[in-house]
Amino acid sequence: MKKLMIAILMMALPALGMAAGSSIPLLSANIDLDDKESLQRGATIFVNNCLNCHSAHYMRYNRMSEDLGISESDLKAMMFTTDRVGDTMKVALDPKEAKSWFGTVPPDLTVIERFRGADxxxxxxxxxxxxxxxxxxxxxxxxxxxxxxxxxxxxxxxADPIYKDVTLPDGTIIQVVDGISQPAGGSMSVPDYEESVRDLVGFMVYMAEPAKLVRYDLGWKVIAFLIFLTFLLYLLKKEYWRDIH
Ligand code: HEC
Incomplete structure (x- = not known):
């Protein structure tokens, strides 16, 4: 049994390593899907900065505005003028041009969070x-x-790269990037930028699975109902036992 457990663990380990996909440790995104204002800000950042190159083919503007409580006028201000509210989020760029500029077509981002994860x-x-x-x-x-x-x-x-020296087995010393400096020249302070990225990623978590919001909402109602039910059952129990005592 122990051997089997170890074998299963050994099989799972490379998969875990691949899921991380990189040598640098991931930062924690700490997304709060209950924070509608954060999701709204994230939606604005996404629509303004990402749809030039990426599509989000499975996300409709009107579904988003309903789920996140974005008013129609705010929604219209966010969208390209040629889009209608029932449209999905199309990309502005022609995929053929994208391929020649970037060497690859920017992927659709609707469900990218499920593949990469929020962190x-x-x-x-x-x-x-x-x-x-x-x-x-x-x-x-x-x-x-x-x-x-x-x-x-x-x-x-x-940000600028920070280098460190690495000595190769043959004695030559090379410089590799070991970290990055504080970024400079942006319109935001570091904490404000981190907050905006959190908003953006929160929106991408929502977009990858809009039903999560419904589930979150439902979850609390179910728990509240169960607590109420427990209370009722407790009263009922007291009522029954009163006659027996
Ligand atoms: C100027 C065009 C452009 C813009 C604007 C842009 N991207 Fe990209 N993005 C690309 C390209 C090209 C790639 C593919 C990179 C590669 O494979 O090397 C990419 C890759 C990505 C990836 C990695 C996909 C993977 O392989 O897992 C993510 C995530 C991503 N973009 C998110 C965003 C978000 C979010 C925004 C908006 C804040 C954005 N991008 C804005 C061009 C763009």
Missing amino acids: WLYTYFLSFYKDDSRPFGVNNLLFKDVGMPHALTGMQGL
């Missing part, structure tokens, strides 16, 4: 740094040689 996405947007050897002048600690420009540079600014 990965949060860490990703805090891991861009300046790298002049790359086509868009940036690289990413978590996603090495990423083909995406840093879409939120205006907000965050850009």
